[in-house]
Amino acid sequence: MTFEFATAARIAFGPGAVRQAAAAVAALGVRAALLVTGRAVERAAPLRADLVAHGVAVTTFPVTGEPTIEDARAGARAVADAKAGAVIAFGGGSAVDAGKAIAALAANGGDPLDYLEVVGAGRPLAQPSLPFIAIPTTAGTGSEVTRNAVLAVPEARVKASLRSAFMLPRLAVVDPDLLAPLPREVIASSGLDALSQVIEPFVSARANPLTDALAREAIRRSPPALRAAHRAGLTGADDQTVGVRADLAFTSVCGGLCLANAGLGAVHGFAAPAGGMLGAAHGALCAAFLAPVMSANLGALRARAPEHPALARFHELAALLTGAPLAEVTAEDGIAAVADLCRALEIPGLGRQGLDAAEIGPLVAKAKVASSMRGNPVTLTDRELIEIVERAL
Numbered sequence: 417m418t419f420e421f422a423t424a425a426r427i428a429f430g431p432g433a434v435r436q437a438a439a440a441v442a443a444l445g446v447r448a449a450l451l452v453t454g455r456a457v458e459r460a461a462p463l464r465a466d467l468v469a470h471g472v473a474v475t476t477f478p479v480t481g482e483p484t485i486e487d488a489r490a491g492a493r494a495v496a497d498a499k500a501g502a503v504i505a506f507g508g509g510s511a512v513d514a515g516k517a518i519a520a521l522a523a524n525g526g527d528p529l530d531y532l533e534v535v536g537a538g539r540p541l542a543q544p545s546l547p548f549i550a551i552p553t554t555a556g557t558g559s560e561v562t563r564n565a566v567l568a569v570p571e572a573r574v575k576a577s578l579r580s581a582f583m584l585p586r587l588a589v590v591d592p593d594l595l596a597p598l599p600r601e602v603i604a605s606s607g608l609d610a611l612s613q614v615i616e617p618f619v620s621a622r623a624n625p626l627t628d629a630l631a632r633e634a635i636r637r638s639p640p641a642l643r644a645a646h647r648a649g650l651t652g653a654d655d656q657t658v659g660v661r662a663d664l665a666f667t668s669v670c671g672g673l674c675l676a677n678a679g680l681g682a683v684h685g686f687a688a689p690a691g692g693m694l695g696a697a698h699g700a701l702c703a704a705f706l707a708p709v710m711s712a713n714l715g716a717l718r719a720r721a722p723e724h725p726a727l728a729r730f731h732e733l734a735a736l737l738t739g740a741p742l743a744e745v746t747a748e749d750g751i752a753a754v755a756d757l758c759r760a761l762e763i764p765g766l767g768r769q770g771l772d773a774a775e776i777g778p779l780v781a782k783a784k785v786a787s788s789m790r791g792n793p794v795t796l797t798d799r800e801l802i803e804i805v806e807r808a809l
């Protein structure tokens with residue numbers, strides 16, 4: 417076997433891990449840091465106090481909504497103004513991606529459009545990012561361990577990635593206790609993003625034994641944890657809730673590790689352009705596409721590549737997702753399990769997320785050329801792609 421595996425330089429995982437973050441930043445020799453947060457700036461107050469107590473001056477930079485190229489520009493200016501030696505992100509995937517982009521731009525100069533894929537010049541970063549510390553407060557994107565940041569370009573209605581090995585975080589602090597206040601619909605949508613980010617790499621053409629091991633473990637843990645979280649919330653201090661929080665955070669980290677090293681597939685091939693067109697939450701879009709894409713891939717593989725190794729993966733997925741022995745399930749059971757989970761978690765269809773039937777054609781055209789589509793185990797026809805969107809409506 418031959419593979420490469422890249423991730424954050426260090427991952428600190430566990431309840432209370434966030435309390436190590438300030439000491440780790442101070443240990444880098446940093447005296448001033450930009451703290452990128454989501455809307456809920458006050459949630460970062462304890463971290464901010466810890467940093468100050470460790471001699472690190474903090475400039476807070478809140479990002480509302482999914483980050484745009486303008487957020488990256490303003491953040492890089494804030495780094496320069498504060499003479500910050502590090503960027504810390506505390507928040508959901510949007511804050512983490514914004515922080516990662518800001519740390520890259522601050523060290524390299526220029527404009528996001530110089531480096532952005534698809535809509536930009538796609539120039540490679542020449543310099544390592546400023547030291548970047550990611551502290552996720554949701555369990556979804558896994559961005560704390562990946563080398564790309566998704567930025568919206570609102571005037572073009574698209575999202576595109578800044579991508580470089582230089583952008584891997586210096587430290588990922590994954591503290592499951594931070595998930596406690598998440599509202600139900602965020603648990604559902606971010607959790608199904610995480611699940612799709614372990615399922616797609618598991619059937620990807622670029623899967624390797626290390627990503628397989630991570631994906632198997634996460635696919636097994638995620639569905640029961642998501643159901644329990646949706647039922648009872650994540651605020652409890654009982655052992656069961658502590659375990660559910662850990663399983664959700666673990667799935668998210670595994671998703672980041674798997675997608676960064678084995679690629680994704682058609683779910684993300686659709687979710688990226690749909691996010692740019694609709695402005696809907698990434699996780700809810702992934703959730704709506706997941707079962708229809710699995711079904712289309714299974715059908716296409718059986719019809720056109722009956723010896724394809726991904727077919728055995730779809731069978732194994734059914735066992736992992738249902739907890740039943742391999743001999744007692746078929747690949748269809750895995751797809752039914754995902755559809756069932758999305759129903760239980762009250763995931764809205766694409767129509768309710770704002771997609772008009774007239775936009776199916778343009779969406780398919782964009783999805784076909786999305787970078788994630790290259791990881792899909794089989795090339796889907798236009799007819800199959802259209803059917804996926806119709807079933808996800």
Ligand SMILES: [Zn+2]
Nearest residue numbers: 557609613702
């Ligand atoms: Zn995703």
